[in-house]
Amino acid sequence: MATARGVACLLVAVICLSCAAAAVARSPVARVHRHLKRLNKPAVKSIESPDGDIIDCVPISHQPAFDHPFLKNHTIQMRPDYHPDGLYDDSKSETTSSTGGERPMVQLWHQGGRCPEGTVPIRRTKRDDLLRASSMRRYGRKRHTVANPMSVDPNLLNEGGHQHAIAYVQGDKYYGAKATINVWTPKIEQPNEFSLSQLWILGGSFGEDLNSIEAGWQVSPDLYGDNNTRLFTYWTSDAYQATGCYNILCAGFVQINSEIAMGASIFPVSGYAGSQYDISIMIWKDPKEGNWWMQFGKDYVLGYWPSFLFSYLADSASMIEWGGEVVNSQLDGVHTSTQMGSGHFPEEGFSKASYFKNIQVVDSTNDLRAPKAVATFTEQPNCYDVQNGNNGDWGTYFYYGGPGRSSNCQ
C-alpha cells in the first residue's frame, strides 16, 4: 500500500520528469534539432560535394514546398505551359568559357554523383549553419532593402547599409527578365557581409508590401559557412519581413529539376585576365497558370514560385533590376573592402570587370525583348560603379563592381 509520502515522492518525480522534458524541448539543442528536421527531408540518396556540402536527393513530392498549407493538394507542374524565346543564341553563351572547349561542369557537387530522376537535389542544412545565424528564426532570410533609385538619402549611405551598382527599367508591365552574368569569387571582409550579383523582379512600390523574386550568384559566409560562389534565389511578398527566404529554406518554390541544387557552389568561376565563365538566368511568368518559372542556363528549368505567394506579382512586375549588391558593415567607421563583381571597376572591361550581357525583359506579349530606357544607379561610384552599353553581340549590357575601400572610398 502506498503511503501518502510515497505518492508525494512519485508525484514530484513525475512532475520533475515532465519539467525536464519541457526544458529539453525548449533547449537550444532541441530547437536546432527540430528546425533541421523541418528543413532536411528524408533522402533516397546523399551526395558529398568536394566543398563539404551534402546534397540530399529528396523525392519530388516530399520537397519543402509542400509544407506550405496552400500546396497541400497541389499538382506539380512538370513543365511550364509557355517558354519565351530569346533574341540571342543561347548555345553561344551558356556557362561557356571564352576559350571555348568542352562543356564545363556547372555545380561542384556533380563531381560526387547525380540525383536520380524523380528527386530534387537539396543542399543539406547543417547544425553549424543554424548556429552561425544571428537568430534561428531568421536563418535563410535577409534584413534588407532593394536598391530604390528614386529615394536615395545620402545621409543613409554610410550607416552600415547595403550598396548597389545596378541597371534597371520601370514604368511598364513586365512578365519576366533574362541575363547572362559572368561568375567571380569576390572577397568578403567580414563574415556577416555578402557580395552578390543577381536580377530582381519587383512588384509594388518600395513599401511594406514589396514583392520580389531574385536569382543570381552570391558569396555569403554567414549563410553557407564558406567563401564559395553559389547559385541562389530569394523571394518575398512583404519587403523581407515575414514571408520568403533564400533558396528553398522555406516552403514556396516548387523544384522540378534533378540536376541543379539551389545554394550549391558554381564551378568553375572566372579568373582575372583569364578564362571567363558565365551563367544565364531567366525568370518568367507563365501566362496560363500565373506561376513564375526559373531557368538556369540553356538546359535547366528549375521550377516555379506559385502565383499565390504574391500580391502584385500575381499580376505583373513593375520594375526589373540587374546588378550587384554588397553589405558594407562599416566596421571601425571605414568602408568595407568587400568586393563587388570581380572586385575591379567597369573601366577595366572584358576579362577583368564583371558583366551582365544580353539583358532582356518579357513584355506583355510574353516575348523577350531588349529593355527600353535602361537607367543605372549606384550609391557611391568611388566604391562600386556601373557602366552600360549596347552592341550587336552583347545586346544591352553593363559592366559593374569595384574593390570597396580605397583612397577614394573611405
Ligand SMILES: *[C@@H]1O[C@H](CO)[C@@H](O)[C@H](O)[C@H]1NC(C)=O
Ligand atoms: C485538400 O483536399 C481535401 C480533400 O479534397 C479538402 O478537404 C481540403 O480542404 C483541401 N485542402 C486545401 C488546402 O485545399
Ligand SMILES: *[C@@H]1O[C@H](CO)[C@@H](O)[C@H](O)[C@H]1NC(C)=O
Ligand atoms: C573567407 O575569406 C575571409 C577573407 O578573405 C577569411 O578571413 C575567412 O577565413 C574565409 N572564410 C572561410 C570559411 O574560409
